[in-house]
Amino acid sequence: MGTIVKTTVVTVFLCLLFPIVFSTSNDGLFRIGLKKRKFDRNNLLAAQLDSKEGEALRGSFRKYLHGNLQESKDIDIVALKNYMDAQYFGEIGIGSPPQNFTVIFDTGSSNLWVPSSKCYFSIACYFHSRYKSSHSSTYNANGKPADIKYGTGQISGFFSEDHVTVGDLVVKNQEFIEATSEPSLTFLLAKFDGILGLGFQEISVGNAVPVWYNMVNQGLVKEPVFSFWLSRNSEDNLGGELVFGGMDPKHFKGNHTYVPVRRKGYWQFDMGDFLIGNETTVLLLIQDSGTSLLAGPTGIIAQINHAIGASGVVSQECKAVVSEYGEKILDMLLAKDEPKKICSQIGLCLFDGTQGVSMGIESIVNENAGKASGSLRDAMCSTCEMAVIWMQNQLKQNQTEDHIIDYVKELCDRLPSPMGESSIDCKSLSSMPSVSFTIAGKLFELRPEQYVMKVGEGDGAQCISGFTALDVPPPRGPLWILGDVFMGQFHTVFDYGNMQIGFAEAA
Numbered sequence: 001m002g003t004i005v006k007t008t009v010v011t012v013f014l015c016l017l018f019p020i021v022f023s024t025s026n027d028g029l030f031r032i033g034l035k036k037r038k039f040d041r042n043n044l045l046a047a048q049l050d051s052k053e054g055e056a057l058r059g060s061f062r063k064y065l066h067g068n069l070q071e072s073k074d075i076d077i078v079a080l081k082n083y084m085d086a087q088y089f090g091e092i093g094i095g096s097p098p099q100n101f102t103v104i105f106d107t108g109s110s111n112l113w114v115p116s117s118k119c120y121f122s123i124a125c126y127f128h129s130r131y132k133s134s135h136s137s138t139y140n141a142n143g144k145p146a147d148i149k150y151g152t153g154q155i156s157g158f159f160s161e162d163h164v165t166v167g168d169l170v171v172k173n174q175e176f177i178e179a180t181s182e183p184s185l186t187f188l189l190a191k192f193d194g195i196l197g198l199g200f201q202e203i204s205v206g207n208a209v210p211v212w213y214n215m216v217n218q219g220l221v222k223e224p225v226f227s228f229w230l231s232r233n234s235e236d237n238l239g240g241e242l243v244f245g246g247m248d249p250k251h252f253k254g255n256h257t258y259v260p261v262r263r264k265g266y267w268q269f270d271m272g273d274f275l276i277g278n279e280t281t282v283l284l285l286i287q288d289s290g291t292s293l294l295a296g297p298t299g300i301i302a303q304i305n306h307a308i309g310a311s312g313v314v315s316q317e318c319k320a321v322v323s324e325y326g327e328k329i330l331d332m333l334l335a336k337d338e339p340k341k342i343c344s345q346i347g348l349c350l351f352d353g354t355q356g357v358s359m360g361i362e363s364i365v366n367e368n369a370g371k372a373s374g375s376l377r378d379a380m381c382s383t384c385e386m387a388v389i390w391m392q393n394q395l396k397q398n399q400t401e402d403h404i405i406d407y408v409k410e411l412c413d414r415l416p417s418p419m420g421e422s423s424i425d426c427k428s429l430s431s432m433p434s435v436s437f438t439i440a441g442k443l444f445e446l447r448p449e450q451y452v453m454k455v456g457e458g459d460g461a462q463c464i465s466g467f468t469a470l471d472v473p474p475p476r477g478p479l480w481i482l483g484d485v486f487m488g489q490f491h492t493v494f495d496y497g498n499m500q501i502g503f504a505e506a507a
Helices: 042-049 055-060 185-189 213-219 298-308 316-334 339-343 360-365 372-396 401-413 425-431 486-490
Strands: 013-026 029-040 075-077 089-094 099-106 113-117 140-150 152-165 169-181 195-196 225-230 238-244 252-260 268-276 281-287 293-298 435-439 443-446 454-455 462-465 467-469 479-482 490-495 500-506
Touching: 029 089, 055 372, 099 113, 113 152, 152 213, 152 435, 225 486, 238 462, 252 490, 298 372, 298 401, 298 462, 298 467, 316 339, 316 372, 316 401, 339 372, 360 479, 372 401, 372 454, 443 490, 462 467, 486 500
Parallel strands: 013 089, 075 140, 099 195, 113 169, 281 479, 293 467
Antiparallel strands: 013 029, 029 238, 089 099, 089 152, 113 195, 140 152, 152 169, 225 238, 225 490, 252 500, 268 281, 268 435, 293 479, 435 443, 454 462, 490 500
8 A cells, every 4th residue: 555644635626516305204303405407627727717827726725824713893704615616516596585605615714605786787696596676575675795716716795694595494584794896807617606605704804693503593404513424326316415404324334523613714623643753743734615726835735745656736936935945944953953043044935033034935825926036035935944944854863965955956956837727647546645634533544546636537537736835924824624535435414503523434
């Protein structure tokens, strides 16, 4: 099976899901069926149309870089999960009688929004279902303005209240956003009308009460629990089910392993050991049904890609930093200088008194960053910080200085490309290692065919690593995002009542 690398892992789910049926039964569970469409090269192309130097992909994670979870402003950062159109969709209704909308059920955000009939000047609105308040007998005006920023633009509109139908459940007087502006090309190409957030109210734009909260508060569900089962059978028209009020025993094997939610906001928890070489770290992990990939710190993603044989775009800045400063960084590490201060001491990063500050990370957060000189400096700072971590790992293994420099240069070649992906030889899948991580002391393993995304068939097939980079500085990071393909292998329970998340082998 090969060398096992302990880490949190997720890969891209290869199918696009659309709504089909809702059902309930005498077990008190309410089910939403998900249908899938085969992933192909057109999906890959569509994902790249609205991106410049990977901004679309980086922007999809921007919510994790911004803000304070305790803030309740009308503006917040929420991810648009549209990477390669690998999404999970279901259908809801708003109003009386219900007006149907296709939405992403997203545990990484907390608001419900759909296009409004009052959206006159955004082309995207005309390609999707639009809510008409005049057609609903249960509509209540609100009018409070709302803006939600994305990496590739933003939506804006206003709050309204109406009944929301989810399966057989009718949530009364639900506050939601009518989007009147969707300027981004991403929304035009999107296969969904809106987003239904299943996160906590602490990250809700306008402090609106989430749909899930109202399901619980209005006594509509038997237990304050919802669960995801995602089918991995490519021949099965049923893509999976989202179950409100508990879990379906047919969806999993054995018992769930539970881990406590660290704090309200995102569904986030502490991961167990992370191991590359002999370096072990405890990281924060977020379980996000709206994200398709595993996202983690760039330096570690490069090491993973090296271990599995994935090749990224060569970074000239990376090699330049290693060539010019590599020996000096090594000398400072051997002299026991504080690793976090090294990059600032050699002039590549600023220093805030407690840690190195990656200006590369700041440039992702800062919408106005973008001057050429600043971008180069940012890249050199980020590369320096990664090189320090890589060299530390190698020194702990008692490697020679020449070996360390060569190894770090190799890692430069494994850095993800601007769109975040790294390619893999499809013929090498059988010889690639499994990747494992621990949650609550239990080992979870993914095989190569589960963490590699395959586009196309036969000799023309393209294989892409399911790992992408996400750099979040302390105190919010470093963190990992665990998304949909992991959930395809492991049935996932979101236990709101006990503030915990559970995982079991999917049936």
